[in-house]
Amino acid sequence: MDSPDAAKRSGSDRITPRKYDxxxxxxxxxxxxxxxxxxxxxxxxxxxxxxxxxxxxxxxxxxxxxxxxxxxxxxAHHASALFEPLRHLPLEDVPDWILRLAFDGPGEDEIPHPVLTMLRSPSREEAVARLRSDVTEIFSEHFARRLDGPDAQVRAELLAAWALGMTLMRLAVQTPALSSVPDSAVLPYVRKAVDPLLRPCDEREETNRACRCGRGGE
Amino acid sequence: MDSPDAAKRSGSDRITPRKYDxxxxxxxxxxxxxxxxxxxxxxxxxxxxxxxxxxxxxxxxxxxxxxxxxxxxxxAHHASALFEPLRHLPLEDVPDWILRLAFDGPGEDEIPHPVLTMLRSPSREEAVARLRSDVTEIFSEHFARRLDGPDAQVRAELLAAWALGMTLMRLAVQTPALSSVPDSAVLPYVRKAVDPLLRPCDEREETNRACRCGRGGE
DNA sequence: GTCTATACTGTGATAGAC
DNA sequence: GTCTATCACAGTATAGAC
CATH class of the missing domain: 1.10.10.60 (Homeodomain-like)
Structure with missing residues (x-):
């Protein structure tokens, strides 16, 4: 923690008080x-x-x-910047976006996920409150209005919970599979699990729903 | 925070150095x-x-x-105590159990969720490591072995992610719907969302699907 | 613009009186 | 068993030399 070269001087000497920058x-x-x-x-x-x-x-x-x-x-950047795209995202793109939300963030040495920063800083109550209001505004209010059927708010928040859980499993808990596997390996499962949250009820068109496994683009 | 009766004296006086208890x-x-x-x-x-x-x-x-x-x-109780029941839980009971895992925990004033405690105490590295090993052992290893089909480990960890996300949305982010609604209102959605993770592939009862993934046994 | 020195507070921890 | 007093130190923050 206090290694002699901790200052990482610029190679040779450093009498001048650093660059004036x-x-x-x-x-x-x-x-x-x-x-x-x-x-x-x-x-x-x-x-x-x-x-x-x-x-x-x-x-x-x-x-x-x-x-x-x-x-x-x-x-402590606003988490709203991360969630903003959800406002104008077609519903069918939401599962993929949720996955990227959890997997795109940098790994460990780069700038950390803002949500993780706020969860680890409970004494900055304003920051936590801002996270809450950001999630509420974008998921519970705006996005929920785009969902048909009952319990739209609950379903919207369950969607956020899904993204939050995957993010933290990767970055904080660092569970073996989720933190090492590429997002492509997770995508089909996220699609299937998220799908029921986006539809009004269970099977509204049971025949057409059929199998989304083979298709689903890409 | 510093109210005059914060000490909650035992009613009358308190000259003696508390009870000897x-x-x-x-x-x-x-x-x-x-x-x-x-x-x-x-x-x-x-x-x-x-x-x-x-x-x-x-x-x-x-x-x-x-x-x-x-x-x-x-x-800082071991989180393993919370997860232990998963070892011998019939697969069909898992969705309900996942829900209770997120909703049963005490609200705010009582003893907090151990997972939340560990996420908020990143400097206790051993505690975080223990959480990781607990989750890994019970979900990624033991429970994953009970899942048929490919990507069992990923699916098991996605299940844990789901529980973790709901828990934190309720206790840390405190989103309006999830932190106020009774668990019964969430149960059907959790069932539907968790279900695809427990089965080898896509459909469960529709046998004549043109699903390219393996067959849904059972 | 950069750095040293320092004031002041709060913290973990200990010794010892009661 | 309980509490007071205190130590040694890390923390935020400021003043001022260079």
Whole structure:
């Protein structure tokens, strides 16, 4: 944790106080902060941790972001950006999109999934509240209106639950199959499991429903 | 949070250093710790927070549990206890059980869901690792062996993902419908969505389908 | 713009009085 | 068994030198 070369000096020497590159320092801080907050949560990461990971002085956090909270706000992206496409997505594309929602996110070293960051930062109540309102607005309200039949809101939230569960199994629990397998191996099952949620009831056209296994495009 | 009667004195006075009730103090600490760790995570909870919530002196934590980590270990129950019934559960009962897994857990003020506690305590790496190994052992390994057809491990983990997603939508994201509706309103949809994961392929009763996947035995 | 030094608070942990 | 006092340190944050 405190290895001698932790600072990762630029090879030779470094008497000058780094380059004078405010934009670079700012970006480095934000990148490191996103990683740390996502991995260890808000309370589990200190300003010094972030600064060290960014190879930048800790005081710069306060210069550029005012406080630890300010930095968190700056890097805790709204989850709404992830969910936005659902607004105008044809219903038949929803299963595939749900799958990508869970599988497209970066792996481990890159910028972490915003939902994971918020779940791991329960003390940032505003961030959790924002996640709740984002999910509610897009799934429970907007998308539910596009669903025919009863219990539309429940079904819409079950859809979100499905995506959330797969995401966390991959990124947080890191279960062997889901975190290693390509999304193509999961797609058919997601399609079949999500499908009943999108239809009004069970079998409205039992003959036509037949087998979607063979077809389904691609 | 700091109301004058927060201490909840036993009615009249309290000059004596509480009752001499080691078992009671111990239990109060464990109960408060479970709540706090579940709500705010390991790093978001201090020993003094727990002691105050339990109306017990903070030093007793070290007397009874040795350290903060010790207390966490004592209250961070193995998730395996929750999953254990899956081992000998008839396949047709699995959908209902999955639902109860997500809906039976206590609401908000009682002892929180162990999975939520672990997700919110990323710095207790052993706890997270134990959750992973529990899920892996019971779902990916044991239960997957009971599933016919290909991709049994993926399907078993998708089942776990489904339960995890519903649980977190209710307890962490607190989405309006799922966190208020009774489980009976969700049951039919969970049944239909989970069902395809339990069967080898697509159709269950329609035998004359032109499904290219293997045949649905049974 | 960058870094050092430091103030101040909160935290985990311990010793010892009662 | 319970509680007070306290230590050593990590944490956020600020002031100011360079």
């Amino acid at each position: 405010s934009a670079g320092s700012r970006a480095a801080l934000m990148s490191a902060a996103a990683r740390c907050f996502g991995k260890y949560g808000y309370d589990g990461t200190s300003i010094r941790d972030i600064a060290k990971a960014a190879d930048v002085d800790a005081a710069l956090v306060y210069r550029y972001f005012g406080s630890k909270q300010g930095l968190f706000e700056a890097v | 080691s078992a009671g103090s111990r239990a109060a600490l464990m109960s408060a710790a479970a709540r706090c760790f579940g709500k705010y995570g390991y790093d978001g909870t201090s020993i003094r927070d727990i002691a105050k919530a339990a109306d017990v002196d903070a030093a007793l934590v070290y007397r009874y549990f040795g350290s903060k980590q010790g207390l966490f270990e004592a209250v």
